[in-house]
Amino acid sequence: MTMSEADKLAEEAEELDGYFSDAPLDPKPNYPPLHETFEDSVVITNLPKVPEAKVEKLTKVVLKLVRRIGSLAENADIDFSGLHMPYDKEKGSTLGFCLVEYETPEEAKNAVEVLEGYKFDKNHELSVCLYTRALKLRRLKTEEYQEAQMPEFVEKPNAMEWLEDPNQRDQFILRHGRETVVHWFDARNDPVIDYDGAREKDAGVAWCEYYCHWSPKGSYLATLVPSKGVILWSGKNYDKAGRFVAPDVKLVLFSPHETYLLTNNERREDPAAIKIYNVATGLLLRTFPLYPDNFPQDGPPPPFLWSHDDKYLARMGNGLISIFETPTMRLLDKKSLLAPDIHEFHWSPKANVLAYWAPERGNSPAHVDLIEVPSRKKLRQKNLFNVAKCNMVWQNEGEYLAVKVTRHTKSKKTLYNNIELFRLNESGIPVEMLDIKDAVMALAFEPRGSRFAMIHAENPSSTKVDVSFYDMMKQGDPISVKGKKGNKEKRLPAKHPELHKVTVLEGRQCTGIFWSPAGSNIILASLGDTASGTLEFYNVDEGTIVMKEHYRANQVAWDPAGRTLATVVSQPLEGGHFKFAMDNGYILWSFQGKQLYQQSFEAFYQFVWRPRETLLSKxxxxxxxxxxxxxxxxxxxxxxxxxxxxxxxxxKGKRMERAKYREVLARNKAILKRRRTEYVALLDGYDSDDDANFDIRDVLVETVLSTKEELVM
Amino acid sequence: MRPYLLQGHERPITVVQFNYDGDLLFTASKDLVPSMWRSEDGQRIGTFNGHKGAIWDLDCNRFSTRLLTASADATCKLWVLETGECLHTFVHRGPVRGVSWADGAKMFATISDPFVEHNAKIMIFDCPEDGNYSEAPRLEIDIPKVGNKRVNPTNIQWTAFNEALLVSFDSGVIKLYDPTNGELIDEIVAHEKKINRLRFNRDKTLFITSSADFTSRLYDAVDLKQLKEYKTDRPVNDAVISEHKDHILLGGGQEAMSVTTTSGKVGKFETRFFHLVYEEEFGCVKGHFGPINALDINPNGRNYASGAEDGYVRLHFFDKSYLDMKDPVPEADETDGEEEKTAAE
The missing domain is CATH 1.20.5 (Single alpha-helices involved in coiled-coils or other helix-helix interfaces)
Structure with a gap:
């Protein structure tokens, strides 16, 4: 044995000397901090799949992108850049995803928000999710894809059926007591009931428990059932066309083309107070709280407004307008439209143009802006000084915009009005100013026309007011033209844009003006609790006035044709004050002011004409x-x-009724006749039918009808 | 023709009634003196003095010799029509709300309000021609409280052949009593609110109710079935069935207590004319400036009287166009050409 066992062991020990030592190692190893979770990591998918040669380049590009969001958990010691791009050797390409580790979870979250949907190149839109979420997703069971079964086609009721009425009648709906009733009305005969919820009544439910609303084109009737939400009805039989869950719903707002429906329950604490649904599919698209972020909650919440073509939904925020694009309901271009100090805005009724106004702030004047969407181009800005308040009124074709400007004098003691008139269809959008010394109480454009009417008075609280009519277009004098045969002919030139006064009606009693949808006719009405209820039917073309009265009327509603109108005394559904109980009801008038029908109810809440589209062009x-x-x-x-x-x-019906009544009477009389002797006995034998009881005498009565004196020669 | 305005009363009118022959008109009000008028020219013939309370009801007998008046002074008085002399005073235990002669005028029934500890009572008194009036009624029917609530009657009427007594209540109920033994024969819920008046047509084949629920209803007097309903937008205080046409006259208006809050224009203090069969309102007569409390049509069909909360009685004469008015629906045997004409109108 050249080497003993002991030697071997000693040799080994020598070799391992220091290996199990307690002494610290030198140099100190630089371990990365230990993470319990992977919240600071994200998975980026949908990357291009590249061969080995290009891996380096791709990594570089991705690194550049992800570093913009935050710093990566780099570690030079282990040569870790914070990004790991897996590579499949068998296939010879990357797998189309990578892992990125940031320093903090916040950065990771931010990366998900910002990079989600990022267009990496023409064919690759990135999808980013947290690593933790990716793990969860992995646990999901993978099932073999099965093609979805198409549900059997069920034909929906024809929502336009009512327009095919052979008698060309219009419809209106009434909410009174516990009833909700749709009527036909042809402006000649009494209204006829179309549907009163009989089917629902038989089933023991009410088809409407709160207010009801027609959709803008009249295809649907939305009834509100606060415990559930909104129900849509359509077709000839008022079949259920949709149900939208919205507890405590108070308001609904259809988009103009009836594609979307907005519900609102007006609850401040509800983060989903406002819901947007797709009407056809019933899908909930997005929810909003009642107030936008950073918006002062002491005033009323800013309303959502649909653009005329259903493309956008906009709401005012604090110094901005948030425009949401349909159908994704995402913020247009991911940012709100900045509108510092904005007070109010409106969509044009016929174009994607926004009008808003903002009051004075420091040295910058108040201004009215017209903005085109989605380009966000400022079409027109009008600066105004000494402004107390502005009100905007669009003409229904979007051709004109009137802004009533309430101004104060330098001393800020007295207020006066003027009207700024924008012509949208002229190049450059010229603005004219109409100076009114009086206070203007109301202004309304003639539908599809160029005229507008306004109520004004020197003292806004006076009972006698003036109503002025202006025309945005002027008809020039006829010009003489040489005709075909050399004769002089007079011809009317085309109207040219020039504001001029048409007429003024002085000393009227009215609080509201209501143009007929067909134009030309206008109702000057004195509405409300304390007013006289005077109604003046004025024809602007003819200059004729018919005066009528509906005491305590609080609403005037034209039918869509401008043929009839309703004046209504109704009460709010909530609050239940019954002070109008005696007067509650409605009257239907012809547009000339002839009363056609009248009906009263003890509790009357709503009268709404069914709207319909104007299908004829100008x-x-x-x-x-x-x-x-x-x-x-x-x-x-x-x-x-x-x-x-x-x-x-x-x-026929009346005859039958009469016959029935006569039968009862005849039967009763027969009984009397049979028992006549009993009756005579009660009167001690006196029989009024017996002529012997009467003393008949002939009396001659002479009456002088007239006397006439004639001189006989 | 302008109506005669009979200005004989100082307080709201409670009842107006023509006699059987139509030559006399009786009126009573919340003042103490019922009056008698000539119905042809509106001259006052005389008054019946003696009551110490508001007069709620009166009834003249078939041959226009005796008048009964019911008063809030808890008495019912019997008067000689010719002299205005009070023959007898029938003492009750509470305000007398209604009075009605039985056919033959040998007895009459009264209805009195609940008063202090007494319930409402129906009493039937004999009225012999010899003048021996007994203090005690022939029959007394006690109307007990319903639960804890007092029952307030509003009207009493005899049905044909004195077979039963019809009593209306402020709960909207009509009860039918047997006048021989006081038993409750039948009970119908005619209205949701107070019945202000219940009255028969002349031969007692139909009766009509007027109610604070804004409606008036016509009933078949034989089997007590509702035949028709006349709807208005104000409480109805009185309704009367015309003897000469298939018409109903309704009177009423906004309640007296809330009148001050509205102008005369919106109180709807007008007499409304309804077609009996078709339940359609076809006309109204304005004039009063308080709700109409009482109406009656002269049996001769020439005029009608209305008495109102404003204290006036208006005696209206029907004009020729009304008297000549035909049923809007032609009889079946008339030619179709007639219909054509009406349709074209």
Whole structure:
């Protein structure tokens, strides 16, 4: 044995000397801090899959991108850049994802928010999620994809069926007592009930427990049931067309094309007080709290407003307007529209143009801005001084915008008004100023027209006010033109844009003005609790006035055709004050001021005409007006036929009723006749039918009808 | 033609009634003196003096010789029509709300309000021609409280052949009593609110109720079935069935206590004319400036009287166009050409 066992051991021990030593190692190893979790890591997927040659380059690019968000957990010692890009040797390419580790979880969260949806290149939109979430996702069971079964096609009721009414009638809905009733009305005969919720009543439920609303084109009726939400009804039989969960719902707002529905329960503490639904699919798209962030909560919440084409939904915030794009309901271009000090805004009714105004702040004047969406281009800005308040009124075609500016004098003691008028369809959007010394109480544009009316008075609290009519377009004098045969002909030139006063009605009693949807006619109404209820039916073209009265009326509603209007005395559903109980009800008038129908209810809450789309263009309407005589005959004939059918029907019913009544009376009289002797006995034998009891005498009565004196020669 | 305004009363009118022949009109008010008027020219013939309380009801007999008045002074008085002399005073235990002659005028029934510890009571008194009036009624029917609530009657009427007594209540109920033994025969809930008046047509084949629930209802007097309903927008105080046409006259208006808060224009103090069968309102007569409490049509069909909270009685004469008015629905045997004409109108 050259070497003993002991030697070997000693040799080994020598070799391992210091190996198990307690002495600190030198140099100190630089361990990375130990993480209990992986919250600071994210997984980026949907990266391009590249061959080995390009891995380095891709890593570089991704590194550059992720470093913008925050610093990575780098470690030079172990040659870790904070990014790991797995590589599949078998396939010879990367796997299309990478792992990134940040220093803090906050940075990781931020990266998810910012990089999600980032367009990496033409074909790759990144998807980012937290590593912890990725782990969870991995645990999800993977099932083999099965093609979704298409549900069987169920035809929805035709929402436009009511427009096919052979009698061209309009509809309105009434909410009174516990009833909700849809009526037909043809402006001639009494309203006829179309549907009163009979099916629901039979099932022991009310189809509406709160207010009800028509959709803007009249396709749907939305009834509010606060315990559940909103129910939509449509079609001939008022079938359920949708249900939207929205507990305590107070308000609904359809988008103009009825694609979306907004519900609001007006609860401050509810983070989802406002809900946006897709009407057709019933999907909840997004929720909002009642107030936007940083918005003062002492005033009323700013309302959401739909753009005319359903594309955008906007709401005012603190110094900004948040515009949400449909159908994603994401913020347009991921940022709000800055509008410092904004007070109020409105969409144009026919274009994606926003008008807003902001009061004076420091040295910068108050201003009204017109902004185009989505370009955010400022179309027009108008600066104003000494402004106390502005009110904006659009013409319904979006051609004109009137801004009523309430100004104070330098001393800030007295207020006066002027009107700024924007012409949207002229290049450069010229603005005219109309100076009114009086206080202006109301202003309204003629629908589809160029005229507007306004109520003004020197003293806003006076009972007698003036109503002025202006036209944005002026008809010039006829000009002489040489005709074909050399004759002089007079021709009217095209209207040119020039503001001029049409007429003024002085010393009126009215608090509101209501243009007919067809134009030309306007109602000057004195509405409200303390007012007289005077109604003036004014035809602006003819200058004729018809005066009527509906005491305590608090609402005027034109039908969509401008044929009839309703004046209504109603009370709020909540609060239950019954001071109008005696007067509650509505009156239907023809546009000329003839009373057509009247109905009273003890508790009356709502009267709404069913809206419908105007399908004829301006030129088509003019065409119809030209050939009015032809149509008149046609409709008169149809009216007469209908009238006669109705009359015959009614007479038949009345005859039957009369026959029934006469039968009862005859039976009762027969009983009396049979027992006549009993009656005579009660009167001690006196029988009034016996002529012997009467003393019949002939009396001659002479009456001088007239006397006339004639001189006989 | 302008109506006669009978200004004989100083307080709200409670009842107006023509006699059987239609030549006399009786009126009573919350003042103490019922009056008698000539119905042709509105001249006052005389008054019946003696009551110490408001007069709630009166009834003249078939041959216009005796008048009964019911008063809040807890008495019912019997008067000689010709002289205005009070023949007898029937003492009750509470304000007398209603009085009604039985057919033949040998007895009459009264209804009195609950008063202090007494319940409402129906009493039937004999009224012999010899003038021997007994103090004690022939029959007394006690109307007990319902639960803890007093029952307030509003009207009493005899049905045909004196077979039963119809009593209306402020709960909207009508009860039918047997006048021989006082038993409750039948009970119908006619209205949701107070019944202000219940009255028969002349031959007692129909009766009509007027209620604070804004409606008036026509009943078949034989089987007590509701035939028709007339809807208004104000409380109805009185309604009367026309004898000459298929018409109903309704009177009422906003309640007296809330009148001060509204102008005369919106109180709807008008007499409304309804078609009996079709339940359609086709006209109204304005004039009063308080709710109409009482109405009656002259049996001769020439005029009608209305008495109101304003203390006036208005005697209106029907004009020719009303008297000539035909049923809006032609009889079935009339030609179809007639319908054509009406339809074209």
């Amino acid at each position: 030129t088509q309407v003019e065409e119809v007006q030209k050939n009015l005589k032809k149509y008149e005959k046609q409709f008169d004939k149809a009216d007469k036929e209908r009238q006669r059918a109705l009359y015959l029907e009614e007479t």
